[in-house]
Amino acid sequence: MSFDFINSHLQARQQSALNRKRYVIEQASAREIIVDNKHYLNFASNDYLGFADEPTVFEGMQSLGSHSSALVTGYQGAQQQLEKYLCAQLGYNNAMLFNSGFSANSSVIKALFQDKAIAQQSAIFQDKLNHASLIDGALHANAALVRFNHNDMNHLRSRLEKSNAKYKLIVSEGVFSMDGDQAPLIELLSLAKAHNAWLMIDDAHGFGVLGKSGLGSCEPLIAADNLPDILVITFGKAVASSGACVLGSSEFIDYMLQFNRDYTYSTAMSPFIALHTLSRIKTIRDASHKRAKLNANIALFKRLANEHKIALMDSTTAIQPLILGCAEQTLKACEQLKQQGIWLTAIRPPTVQHNTSRLRVTLTAAHTEQDITTLVNCLKKAIA
Known part of the structure; x- marks a missing residue:
């Protein structure tokens, strides 16, 4: 069959726990997400300051399209x-x-x-x-x-x-x-x-x-x-x-x-x-208050993770990875977190090097202290 390598490559991805798929996001904010009518705390957003749901006001709008290059x-x-x-x-x-x-x-x-x-x-x-x-x-x-x-x-x-x-x-x-x-x-x-x-x-x-x-x-x-x-x-x-x-x-x-x-x-x-x-x-x-809240959330997450002996990478930014190594183990942990109402991403090769698969936690200014406490408690159960 022409292009028969497609199926063999897809099977190899499945067997290596490296297969990727898309999810239809019904609704999302920096803090929460709805997928298949289920609500989750969202720890996979790059909307670090929580601005995506806030309206913008500007003048001078003449055209929606740019028409050409x-x-x-x-x-x-x-x-x-x-x-x-x-x-x-x-x-x-x-x-x-x-x-x-x-x-x-x-x-x-x-x-x-x-x-x-x-x-x-x-x-x-x-x-x-x-x-x-x-x-x-x-x-x-x-x-x-x-x-x-x-x-x-x-x-x-x-x-x-x-x-x-x-x-x-x-x-x-x-x-x-x-x-x-x-x-x-x-x-x-x-x-x-x-x-x-x-x-x-x-x-x-x-x-x-x-x-x-x-x-x-x-x-x-x-x-x-x-x-x-x-x-x-x-x-x-x-x-x-x-x-x-x-x-x-x-x-x-x-x-x-x-x-x-x-x-x-x-x-x-x-x-x-x-x-x-x-x-x-x-x-x-002028959003220094949002940056301050984000930094406070990062500090809280790192402190709670340390108290629960969750080994994070050396990051002081909103991106807080937890390396588990095995792709299959990382996927399982990700699914367990979803069952607990936590949505985050299992990052696997080729995005990262082999044996460095990880749970990539992203924090935002929109998260509450209770959200972060819940996340850490759920992480502890998922990686136990």
């Missing part, structure tokens, strides 16, 4: 307003919007090394735990891909020193999506400068949450004008919207306009989404 007629005033606002707040000269963070990450890396002659003199240095979008971009670029151990600056330094590449790009994340820890930005910037390299940071899980004003992992660096060469932020998490923005120098963004195929051949972000996102980000700037 940004290089045809899709680039309207709403998108320009959002780009200019983000540049002013984050300290960059120019920016461009994408419909997803995956597209932004992968396409920027591919486009940067689209010239094969240049790519042959280039190397991309990626943290081993970088998001799939960043890895995919490097795999489809013409440059050499060099991996360094997670947050290991000595290993990265060694890799850089051994490289003969003329053009070097270091790529990392502000907050790592599966481990919840943060990249050492100051050290990364220092290494980049010492080796005449560029630094690209994906701050999907930091923007909106970290920093006094919610500007993310790079907020402490803005005043010193010591920023990554390329910064990618996404709007589908703490901002409770959708899409992404790539920020950099005017020359870099102009280069992307010429050579980034995802941007050229995709319909532009809707002006409705752009204005909604701009309004939400302005609200987030």
Whole structure:
């Protein structure tokens, strides 16, 4: 039979407890979720500040659709307003919007090394735990891909020193999506400068949450004008919207306009989404009370988990993984939690490395102390 490998691959996934499936979500908030008419406490949301259910108010709405790509007629005033606002707040000269963070990450890396002659003199240095979008971009670029151990600056330094590449790009994340820890930005910037390299940071899980004003992992660096060469932020998490923005120098963004195929051949972000996102980000700037509540919830969860001898990873962010190792065991624990009214995600290979399957708990400002107490009690039973 033609394409008979499909069934064999599906069977292999089932046998390895790695099969994935979708659930129809009937209703969801940062705190609760309804699936198949059953109510659960939701500990799988990236709506870290609990903004998704709050209305936004904005003016100037003229069109819901962008009509075409940004290089045809899709680039309207709403998108320009959002780009200019983000540049002013984050300290960059120019920016461009994408419909997803995956597209932004992968396409920027591919486009940067689209010239094969240049790519042959280039190397991309990626943290081993970088998001799939960043890895995919490097795999489809013409440059050499060099991996360094997670947050290991000595290993990265060694890799850089051994490289003969003329053009070097270091790529990392502000907050790592599966481990919840943060990249050492100051050290990364220092290494980049010492080796005449560029630094690209994906701050999907930091923007909106970290920093006094919610500007993310790079907020402490803005005043010193010591920023990554390329910064990618996404709007589908703490901002409770959708899409992404790539920020950099005017020359870099102009280069992307010429050579980034995802941007050229995709319909532009809707002006409705752009204005909604701009309004939400302005609200987030003043949402210190929500960030304080989130941090209090993180501290409470870590304290209760420690009291119950639940071994968490070394994370101080809203992402709190509990590694169980075995994929089958992780699935069973996840199902037991659902039976207790807790909804969270069993993360398994290939998303994470083999033997590191985990329950990925995400906390939000919307959770109550009782919610977190309930979660810890249920976790203790599920992993016993």
